[in-house]
Amino acid sequence: MPEHRSFRSEEHTARVASLARTVCELRDEALPTPLADRARSILLDLFGVTIAGARTAELRALSSAWRSEAGSVFPLGTTIGTTAATAAELDAIASCCLELDEGNKYAAGHPAAHVVPAAVAAARLSDTPVDGRAFLAAVVGGYEVAARFGHALTRDPRWHTHGHWGATGAAAAAASIWGADAECVAGAIDSASALVHVAPWGVVLDGNFSRNLWIAGAVRAGLDAARLSSAGLVRNSGAVAHSLGDIVGSLDLDVLTADLGDRWLLLHGYAKRHASCSYTHAAIDSVQSIKAGATWTADDVEKVRVQTHSLAEPLFRRHPTTRLGAMFSLPFVVSAAFVTDDIDADALDPGGSVFPDAERFSSRVEVTTSDELDALLPHLRAAEVTVTLRDGEEISASTPNPVGDVDHLPMTYDDIHRKITRLIGTDADRLARVVERIPESRDVVALLSDIQ
Numbered sequence: 001m002p003e004h005r006s007f008r009s010e011e012h013t014a015r016v017a018s019l020a021r022t023v024c025e026l027r028d029e030a031l032p033t034p035l036a037d038r039a040r041s042i043l044l045d046l047f048g049v050t051i052a053g054a055r056t057a058e059l060r061a062l063s064s065a066w067r068s069e070a071g072s073v074f075p076l077g078t079t080i081g082t083t084a085a086t087a088a089e090l091d092a093i094a095s096c097c098l099e100l101d102e103g104n105k106y107a108a109g110h111p112a113a114h115v116v117p118a119a120v121a122a123a124r125l126s127d128t129p130v131d132g133r134a135f136l137a138a139v140v141g142g143y144e145v146a147a148r149f150g151h152a153l154t155r156d157p158r159w160h161t162h163g164h165w166g167a168t169g170a171a172a173a174a175a176s177i178w179g180a181d182a183e184c185v186a187g188a189i190d191s192a193s194a195l196v197h198v199a200p201w202g203v204v205l206d207g208n209f210s211r212n213l214w215i216a217g218a219v220r221a222g223l224d225a226a227r228l229s230s231a232g233l234v235r236n237s238g239a240v241a242h243s244l245g246d247i248v249g250s251l252d253l254d255v256l257t258a259d260l261g262d263r264w265l266l267l268h269g270y271a272k273r274h275a276s277c278s279y280t281h282a283a284i285d286s287v288q289s290i291k292a293g294a295t296w297t298a299d300d301v302e303k304v305r306v307q308t309h310s311l312a313e314p315l316f317r318r319h320p321t322t323r324l325g326a327m328f329s330l331p332f333v334v335s336a337a338f339v340t341d342d343i344d345a346d347a348l349d350p351g352g353s354v355f356p357d358a359e360r361f362s363s364r365v366e367v368t369t370s371d372e373l374d375a376l377l378p379h380l381r382a383a384e385v386t387v388t389l390r391d392g393e394e395i396s397a398s399t400p401n402p403v404g405d406v407d408h409l410p411m412t413y414d415d416i417h418r419k420i421t422r423l424i425g426t427d428a429d430r431l432a433r434v435v436e437r438i439p440e441s442r443d444v445v446a447l448l449s450d451i452q
Helices: 003-028 033-054 057-065 084-096 111-125 132-152 165-177 182-192 201-205 209-230 239-247 253-257 278-291 310-316 323-327 330-339 354-364 413-424 427-440 444-451
Strands: 153-155 249-251 301-308 365-369 383-389 394-399
Touching: 003 132, 003 165, 003 182, 003 239, 003 253, 033 057, 033 084, 033 111, 033 132, 033 413, 033 427, 057 084, 084 111, 084 209, 111 132, 111 165, 111 209, 111 444, 132 153, 132 165, 132 253, 132 427, 132 444, 165 182, 165 209, 165 239, 182 209, 182 239, 201 209, 201 310, 209 323, 239 249, 278 301, 278 310, 278 330, 278 383, 278 394, 301 330, 301 354, 310 330, 310 365, 323 330, 330 354, 330 365, 354 365, 413 427, 427 444
Parallel strands: 301 365
Antiparallel strands: 153 249, 301 383, 383 394
């Protein structure tokens, strides 16, 4: 290997080793209260949206066609007994299919959906019962690893955010639960980066449901990487330099480990109010602000102009035909916000009443990017909306960050509980009782079985 490439790999392995040591410290020492509390909110949110996702027509059809092995493990929100591995994959798919799962603006993606299903599967596959403290530490450590890779990665613009950097967190969580030492955790993190999914933006924008399996693939990659490292077949050899640091994009190693152990990206996540890509949320919030108390209706609107940041530019496509395509079409989602009050689990269903109304309205919506709004990234993911009515009146509103962002009207645990109640009804109360018992649980697998 040329000397400069060898040095490059050594730099990557050193940073991965630092991440692995942090994962082990979280497991082996007392978990700081702010991290444990945030993990509790993340779990309530993710488990809740997973159950909601499992109830969609798409997931019911997929589960029926999965042809899984029979077993005693049940994916969340289902009565289909299968294996721990299959349950993890179906849970991961359900968690992201409604675009309601927790995210992180610094990672520009969804760490929890990549990490939590892997942590649950690892606990189910463990030789000994896993207590709640160890489980929470693994979730926190895995989340931090995944989020930091997402933050440090500058993706090739053709790549979507699912299915690659998140695998590193899945591997860290699984290895932590299986009692790996820091060297073994580092090997798992590095190996996971060699098992990533190809994730083209074009597939997402075409509304292809395959996209929803990329997180499931990352969960499987994380579990497999932890197995490989446990078997002594891989080590922390610099694979991240070749995959995440080359093919997927480039890695800023200083960002990867900046303030490690002092600044926690886990504390900077957001909860989602709307069932669509987060890059559409500030615009939706602006529309809802404009509509609040209005005496006019959508029929009175002549045109709508939306300005947003360039991260949303891939979402400028129009005329979606699937739920996924609609969730990733900014003009369509903005149109839906004018013709209905809530962008919820049903609003963007192609078989629902909102879909054709939003399609007809969308010809009035213009979307553009703004250099001024780009300059605010990543701290602010802003949007500005101007509505021109048929009588000539103009009304404008702007939103600095989507509602639910850590920096703009963040959701409390009770807010998240109310969100999940809207999605799954009174089952949210039972779910919340389970989540609240996790820290003191001696057997998290037995406790989680109460969610079914």
